[in-house]
Amino acid sequence: xxxxxxxxxxxxxxxxxxxxxxxxxxxxxxxxxxxxxxxxxxxxxxxxxxxxxxxxxxxxxxxxxxxxxxxxxxxxxxxxxxxxxxxxxxxxxxxxxxxxxxxxxxxxxxxxxxxxxxxxxxxxxxxxxxxxxxxxxxxxxxxxxxxxxxxxxxxxxxxxxxxxxxxxxxxxxxxxxxxxxxxxxxxxxxxxxxxxxxxxxxxxxxxxxxxxxxxxxxxxxxxxxxxxxxxxxxxxxxxxxxxxxxxxxxxxxxxxxxxxxxxxxxxxxxxxxxxxxxxxxxxxxxxxxxxxxxxxxxxxxxxxxxxxxxxxxxxxxxxxxxxxxxxxxxxxxxxxxxxxxxxxxxxxxxxxxxxxxxxxxxxxxxxxxxxxxxxxxxxxxxxxxxxxxxxxxxxxxxxxxxxxxxxxxxxxxxxxxxxxxxxxxxxxxxxxxxxxxxxxxxxxxxxxxxxxxxxxxxxxxxxxxxxxxxxxxxxxxxxxxxxxxxxxxxxxxxxxxxxxxxxxxxxxxxxxxxxxxxxxxxxxxxxxxxxxxxxxxxxxxxxxxxxxxxxxxxxxxxxxxxxxxxxxxxxxxxx
Ligand code: CAO
Numbered sequence: 001x002x003x004x005x006x007x008x009x010x011x012x013x014x015x016x017x018x019x020x021x022x023x024x025x026x027x028x029x030x031x032x033x034x035x036x037x038x039x040x041x042x043x044x045x046x047x048x049x050x051x052x053x054x055x056x057x058x059x060x061x062x063x064x065x066x067x068x069x070x071x072x073x074x075x076x077x078x079x080x081x082x083x084x085x086x087x088x089x090x091x092x093x094x095x096x097x098x099x100x101x102x103x104x105x106x107x108x109x110x111x112x113x114x115x116x117x118x119x120x121x122x123x124x125x126x127x128x129x130x131x132x133x134x135x136x137x138x139x140x141x142x143x144x145x146x147x148x149x150x151x152x153x154x155x156x157x158x159x160x161x162x163x164x165x166x167x168x169x170x171x172x173x174x175x176x177x178x179x180x181x182x183x184x185x186x187x188x189x190x191x192x193x194x195x196x197x198x199x200x201x202x203x204x205x206x207x208x209x210x211x212x213x214x215x216x217x218x219x220x221x222x223x224x225x226x227x228x229x230x231x232x233x234x235x236x237x238x239x240x241x242x243x244x245x246x247x248x249x250x251x252x253x254x255x256x257x258x259x260x261x262x263x264x265x266x267x268x269x270x271x272x273x274x275x276x277x278x279x280x281x282x283x284x285x286x287x288x289x290x291x292x293x294x295x296x297x298x299x300x301x302x303x304x305x306x307x308x309x310x311x312x313x314x315x316x317x318x319x320x321x322x323x324x325x326x327x328x329x330x331x332x333x334x335x336x337x338x339x340x341x342x343x344x345x346x347x348x349x350x351x352x353x354x355x356x357x358x359x360x361x362x363x364x365x366x367x368x369x370x371x372x373x374x375x376x377x378x379x380x381x382x383x384x385x386x387x388x389x390x391x392x393x394x395x396x397x398x399x400x401x402x403x404x405x406x407x408x409x410x411x412x413x414x415x416x417x418x419x420x421x422x423x424x425x426x427x428x429x430x431x432x433x434x435x436x437x438x439x440x441x442x443x444x445x446x447x448x449x450x451x452x453x454x455x456x457x458x459x460x461x462x463x464x465x466x467x468x469x470x471x472x473x474x475x476x477x478x479x480x481x482x483x484x485x486x487x488x489x490x491x492x493x494x495x496x497x498x499x500x501x502x503x504x505x506x507x508x509x510x511x512x513x514x515x516x517x518x519x520x521x522x523x524x525x526x527x528x529x530x531x532x533x534x535x536x537x538x539x540x541x542x543x544x545x546x547x548x549x550x551x552x553x554x555x556x557x558x559x560x561x562x563x564x565x566x567x568x569x570x571x572x573x574x575x
Contacts, residue, residue: 001077001078001079002077002078003057003075003076003077003078004051004052004054004075004076004077004078005060005072005074005075006036006048006050006051006052006072006073006074006075006076007069007070007071007072007073008039008048008067008068008069008070008071008073009048009069010069011039011041011068011069014041015068016066016067016068017039017040017041017066017067017068018039018040018041018064018065018066018067019037019038019039019061019062019063019064019065019066019067019073020038020039020040020045020063020064020282020303020307021037021038021063021282021284021285021303021309021310022036022037022059022061022062022063023035023036023037023038023047023284024036024056025056026056026057026058026059027055027056028055028056029054029055029056030050030052030053030054030055030056030076031050031053032049032050032051032052032053033049033050034049034050035047035048035049035050035284036048036049036050036056036073036074037059037061037073037074038282038284039067040282040307045282047282047284048073050074050076052076052078053078053079054076054077054078054079055076055077056074056075056076057074057075057076057077058074058075059073059074060072060073060074060075061073061074063303131206131207131208132186132204132205132206132207133181133183133204133205133206133207134201134204135165135179135180135201135202135203135204135205136199136200136201136202137168137177137196137197137198137199137200137202138177138198139198140168140170140175140197140198142170143197144170145195145196145197146168146169146170146195146196146197147168147169147170147193147194147195147196148166148167148168148190148191148192148193148194148195148196149167149168149169149192149286149290150166150167150192150275150276151165151166151188151190151191151192152164152165152166152167152176152275152278153165153166153185153188153203154185154188155185155186155187155188156184156185157184157185158182158183158184159179159181159182159183159184159185159205160179160182161178161179161180161181161182162178162179163178163179164176164177164178164179164275164278165177165178165179165202165203166190166202166203167276168196169286169287177202179205181205181207182207182208183205183206183207183208184205184206185203185204185205186204186205186206187203187204188202188203189201189202189203189204190202190203270300271296271297271298271299271300271301271306271308272297272298274297275297276295276296276297278297279296279297279299279301279308280301280306280307280308281296281301281307281308281309282307284310285308285309285310285312285313288310288313288314289308289313292313292317294313294316294317296308296313298316299312299313299316300312300316321365333368353449353450355447355449355450355451355452356449356450359450359451362511363509365512366509366510366511366512367509369512370509370510370512370547370548370549371547371548371549372507372509372510372545372546372547372548373545373546373548373551373553373556374507374508374519374543374544374545374546375543375544375545375546375553375556375557375560376505376541376542376543376544377542377544377560377561377563377564378526378539378540378541378542378564379539379540379542379563379564379567379568380528380537380538380539380540380564380567380568381404381407381523381538381539381540381567381568382537382538383568383569383570384404384407384567384568384570385404385523385538387570388402388403388404388407391464395468398465400465400468400469400472401468401472402464402465402468403468403471403500404497404499404520404523404540405443405471405495405497405499405520406464406467406468406471407464407567407570407573408495408497408518408520408567409441409443409456409459409467409471409495410459410462410463410464410467410573411563411566411567411573412441412459412493412495412518412563413439413441413459413460413462414460414562414566414572414573415559415562415563415566416439416460416492416493417439417460418562419555419558419559419562420435421433421515421550421551421555422493422515422516422546422551422555422559423435423436423439423492423493424436424515424550425513425514425515425550426513426515426547426549426550433550436492438458438490438492439458439459439460439461439492440455440456440457440458440459440490440491440492441455441456441459441491441492441493441494441495442454442455442456442488442491442493442494442495442511442514443455443456443471443474443475443494443495443496443497444494444495444496444497444508445474445475445478445479446501447478447479447481448479449481452478452483452488453488453491453494453511454474454475454477454478454483454487454488455474455487455488455489455490455491456470456471456474457470457490474487491511491514492514493514493515493516493517493518494508494511494514494516494517494518495517495518495520496508496517496518496519496520497519497520498519498520498521498522499520499521499522499523499540500522501522502521502522503521503522503541504521504522504524504541505519505521505541505543506519506521506543507519507543507545508543508545509545510545510546510547512547514547515546515547515550515551516544516545516546516547516551516556516559517544517545517546518542518543518544518563519542519543519544519545520540520541520542520543521540521541521542521543522541523538523539523540523541524538524539524541525537525538525539526538526539540567542560542563542564544556544559544560
């Protein structure tokens with residue numbers, strides 16, 4: 001065991017940079033190349049990858065600190081000190097594979113720094129027209145292609161020198177590419193999602209001759225300065241190799257430069273109205289926002305100088321979900337326009353109950369999140385009804401009314417035992433199923449205050465009398481507003497019966513994270529062909545909606561066939 005101190009790598013000329021994100025927690029396992037923290041200069045943000053494999057003992061800096069090259073930033077406990085390669089050791093010959101990897105990591109850090117500091121646009125005159133400038137990707141300090149994650153301009157846009165043209169991202173850093181000229185965008189060559197290399201064509205600008213001359217003058221005046229300021233290995237301009245495409249070092253930073261101190265350090269920054277590329281955020285946060293489908297300009301940054309942090313993105317998602325229907329505004333789904341109905345006649349505005357508001361939010365959430373399919377069938381419940389009616393006298397003695405819903409719940413529990421995929425939920429990571437070994441069935445109850453779904457616990461272990469007693473007790477508690485929170489939790493599947501009301505069928509919405517819901521409509525006598533003649537049979541319409549991420553059509557067909565069979569011949573329920 002050895003404790004290695006990680007230091008700030010060469011910053012490519014930047015004197016001091018800010019720590020803007022600590023990526024890990026004390027005690028976290030660290031692999032080589034894992035990001036330890038994020039640093040930011042006035043030109044770039046960069047992840048500092050770990051040169052060691054081990055356990056993070058502690059950080060030696062805090063979020064918001066200013067650090068310079070060589071400052072100690074973290075302690076990592078390694079299993080074998082031979083694995084460790086620090087900045088100095090990386091330059092020595094180190095044949096061990098881990099050391100080579102660390103040296104590569106160092107190189108990548110340097111490349112990332114170089115990428116950020118030399119990432120200024122390159123304009124090459126288009127030979128045929130002196131007023132058109134072809135903009136190329138500047139020297140990105142690496143042979144690896146980088147992704148275009150945002151195009152910040154459109155054809156016809158007037159851009160000023162320093163305006164961001166596009167945002168590039170490698171796996172280590174994002175960088176804004178500012179314009180080296182003022183002019184009008186007349187053609188865009190690169191597209192979002194493209195992978196570009198140094199020198200790839202980005203767009204064409206129409207510029208006035210004076211702009212070209214002034215930009216070119218700046219470029220040649222400052223070429224050596226540019227090299228000096230962007231070289232990683234040397235601070236002496238004369239010794240540094242000339243970049244393949246010289247960058248005009250004096251090109252101003254993009255308009256919304258991250259370090260613009262327009263607000264107090266602690267005030268959340270309002271990014272409304274900015275382009276995503278102009279929002280002050282690091283690569284890890286941009287990646288998270290993209291994964292969650294969040295537009296960064298909608299997120300207020302609470303970090304130093306209004307920087308958007310991971311927590312800000314997560315908080316934005318949480319509040320958008322809580323907001324319910326209004327959250328559609330953040331999903332890109334067009335909102336239904338507000339209408340002043342009073343212009344057409346007399347109206348009354350009625351406040352929704354808490355249950356109605358919750359139901360509305362849950363329905364929308366489930367409708368938007370779950371790919372629904374509804375499977376229809378009919379069960380012949382002629383014999384079931386005859387049997388149910390035969391229980392009437394005994395039911396009166398017991399004080400229990402048995403309705404078809406009790407048999408449906410019993411049948412559902414049996415079908416879920418036989419087809420366990422209906423007793424699953426999709427795990428939050430979207431990569432696992434949670435298989436439940438218990439079987440609780442929710443029952444939609446229509447109450448004056450709104451829809452409630454109490455849960456019949458362990459339905460698979462109960463008989464018709466117990467299930468009927470539960471239905472009565474829970475339905476009456478729901479209607480009287482006496483359900484306890486525990487009565488409505490832990491459901492695995494839901495039944496929604498409109499049998500007493502009417503209808504031939506409907507498509508219920510899955511009560512996610514459950515994966516299925518059975519809609520039941522009113523039974524009717526129908527002529528059914530028995531092979532030789534039509535006979536009157538009592539047919540019960542069943543509508544099974546399911547989450548197609550978890551349940552396939554074949555699963556649904558088998559499940560429904562099982563249920564229909566057991567309701568048509570309830571002897572199957574005792575098997
Ligand atoms: N077909 C024909 N008759 C039916 C039936 C069916 N599918 N289901 C029930 N019935 C009959 C019952 O047998 C009973 O008749 P009898 O008194 O003559 O025996 C009568 O309808 C009344 O039933 P009920 O509603 O009192 O009791 P239930 O056990 O059938 O249902 C409950 C209980 C709580 C499910 C129901 O009262 C309820 O609230 N349903 C509404 C559910 C709902 O709103 N779903 C939509 C949700 S999402 O939009």
